[in-house]
Amino acid sequence: MARRTGRRPGNPDTRQAILDAARAAFAERGFDGASIRAVAAAARVDPALVHHYFGSKDRLFLAAMHAPVDPAELLPSVLAGDRAGLGERLVRTFLGVWDSPAGTAGVALLRSAVSNEWTARLLREFLVTQVLRRVLDQLDADPAELPLRGSLVASQLIGLAMMRHVVRLEPVASAAPETLVAAVGPTVQRYLTGDLAEVFAG
């Protein structure tokens, strides 16, 4: 969960004003283009208050987009271990989140993203800055290849969540997680570390 313990109370109106300003800033300028300073200015508060409430720009972003999980907490165990098992570990962790109570929030986020351009942008920024960038940073691949590798991974994983939790197409909808790890892990592994010379030659 993207939450701060112990600091939450404060003034709920102020906190909400910061979140509204952050949502607008991240959707309009992207994660990298939005600054805590600009969010604070839009919310008419001191930047120190934003830091006080949310701690970091990552945490502010996760709160603003109602992210059900913090990838920074989940990814270290995915990234630890042998490179050859990266795809399977990523699929296993992804399914674990979606099969947990956080999955309900994930479905809500997907629903909002397909009907609302702002949420779609926030989801895109979430995938790139909170998930893919952290995984791709660990790879030895040509940096020019990383964006496509990352978005291919996202296409397979989001499609898996769509079929399992939204469209509920059987047998993907109720398959044992390890069945899907064995099926989809090699796909994600190829997108991350496989030889895609034919793809990049095109």
Add this chain to the structure above:
Amino acid sequence: MARRTGRRPGNPDTRQAILDAARAAFAERGFDGASIRAVAAAARVDPALVHHYFGSKDRLFLAAMHAPVDPAELLPSVLAGDRAGLGERLVRTFLGVWDSPAGTAGVALLRSAVSNEWTARLLREFLVTQVLRRVLDQLDADPAELPLRGSLVASQLIGLAMMRHVVRLEPVASAAPETLVAAVGPTVQRYLTGDLAEVFAG
């Protein structure tokens, strides 16, 4: 397009009543469980009139769910040719539809499916009966493996459409179709014809 030429006029109220009844029947009972006879009874018309307006159960279904294309017209060219190129041809045809004006209707269908349980069921029936069944019928794979193979294909293709046309994650969003065919074709090929012994052993 799922349309009939020359027969459309008729009584628009009657036609709409048939479509409404068909939509309910297909969502509640699935494609196989719904009959033209039952749809006609629910719409209080003679079954011959349903045949007259829509021709076949497949056509009635496509009209009821506002399908932007008729897979029966697109799939023969995908299924013709060598087995080893099936994945690439399926991805190429899929991208061709989504990159065409029909893609706009596809996005509308996805939007509706994630927010509306009925549309989700119709989309599921569409994928299974109009697309996957026709492709899987051509394979030599163990029949027990076909449903999972089909739903894995659907997970990758729908995820690709989500990233390219809804979330618009770059570079998948604006990549040349052939780049994506080279990247995703082998994934679909493995799901369709690859050795998934490890998956089915699980």
